[in-house]
Amino acid sequence: MDAEVSSQKRGPFLTDIEEIRRRGRQHIEKGAVTPGYRSDLKTVLRVLNEALATELVCVLRYKRHHYMAKGIHSQSVAAEFLEHAAEEQGHADQIAARIIQLGGQPDFSPERMLTRSHTEYVEGETLRDMIREDLVAERIAIESYTEIIHYLGDKDPTSRWIMEAILANEARHAEDMKALLQAIGQEEGQHVHRVAEVHAATTRNPDNGGNHSEAKRPK
Ligand SMILES: [Fe+2]
Ligand SMILES: [Fe+2]
Numbered sequence: 001m002d003a004e005v006s007s008q009k010r011g012p013f014l015t016d017i018e019e020i021r022r023r024g025r026q027h028i029e030k031g032a033v034t035p036g037y038r039s040d041l042k043t044v045l046r047v048l049n050e051a052l053a054t055e056l057v058c059v060l061r062y063k064r065h066h067y068m069a070k071g072i073h074s075q076s077v078a079a080e081f082l083e084h085a086a087e088e089q090g091h092a093d094q095i096a097a098r099i100i101q102l103g104g105q106p107d108f109s110p111e112r113m114l115t116r117s118h119t120e121y122v123e124g125e126t127l128r129d130m131i132r133e134d135l136v137a138e139r140i141a142i143e144s145y146t147e148i149i150h151y152l153g154d155k156d157p158t159s160r161w162i163m164e165a166i167l168a169n170e171a172r173h174a175e176d177m178k179a180l181l182q183a184i185g186q187e188e189g190q191h192v193h194r195v196a197e198v199h200a201a202t203t204r205n206p207d208n209g210g211n212h213s214e215a216k217r218p219k
Contacts (some may be wrong), residue, residue: 032101032158039155045104047148048095048159051166052106053116054141055092059085061121061137065130068123073184076199077127080180083203084134084173091166098162118144131181138174145170176202 023035033041062085069078096106107116114121119137124130145167152160179202 030103033103037156039152039159041102041104044152044156044159045099045102047151048099048102048104049107050116050118051145051148051163052092052095052099052108053113054118054144055088055095056108056113057117057119057121058088058137058141059092061119061123062088062134064121064123065134069127069130071127073127077131077180077184080176080199080202081130081134084176087169087173091169094162094166098159102159128181128184131177131184135174135177135181138170138177141170142167142174172202 020036026035062081066078066081066085069075069081096108099106107113119140120133122129122133122137124133145163149160149163149167152163154160180199
């Protein structure tokens with residue numbers, strides 16, 4: 001298909017570039033929020049702050065689990081918890097930066113964190129409890145971020161892109177926790193190496209992105 005036919009199929013580019021240039025000069029104090037911003041800014045800032053609280057609670061829960069992991073499988077699992085904590089912190093930073101771009105204020109209040117967060121802070125007694133709680137939290141994050149992405153739709157593509165990249169990471173986290181839970185369930189008390197292998201495999205997997213603190217756009 002040549003370019004002309006392709007462009008006819010898509011239709012003409014609807015916005016006058018002179019109009020875009022004119023609007024770009026208006027309200028420059030608003031930075032990244034241009035007159036073409038089509039979403040409900042107040043709602044977007046609220047849901048992004050909820051996502052921020054969710055991430056911060058996840059950082060704290062994974063950190064707690066990292067330090068409290070005990071028992072025969074604990075070394076590899078604790079390393080996985082620490083890795084996830086660092087990635088959740090990266091997500092929190094990305095969301096906070098987007099809130100600033102949108103002219104809002106990221107809410108880091110410890111008092112409000114638990115009421116805003118979609119996930120819970122559950123300490124768990126055993127290693128198995130901890131992994132299960134982390135899996136539950138990842139599943140909740142996946143559901144709520146999917147809803148946020150649907151809400152953002154094509155009205156705020158930048159926020160949507162950020163949340164989509166984070167969602168892809170949460171899906172991998174859930175898979176990591178599921179694999180650990182299965183490994184512990186199948187071989188608890190017998191084969192420590194199995195858990196170590198799962199951790200090594202998830203760490204080595206190039207799909208995991210290498211630098212986990214920076215969510216990448218899914219291909
Ligand atoms: Fe996260
Ligand atoms: Fe996560």
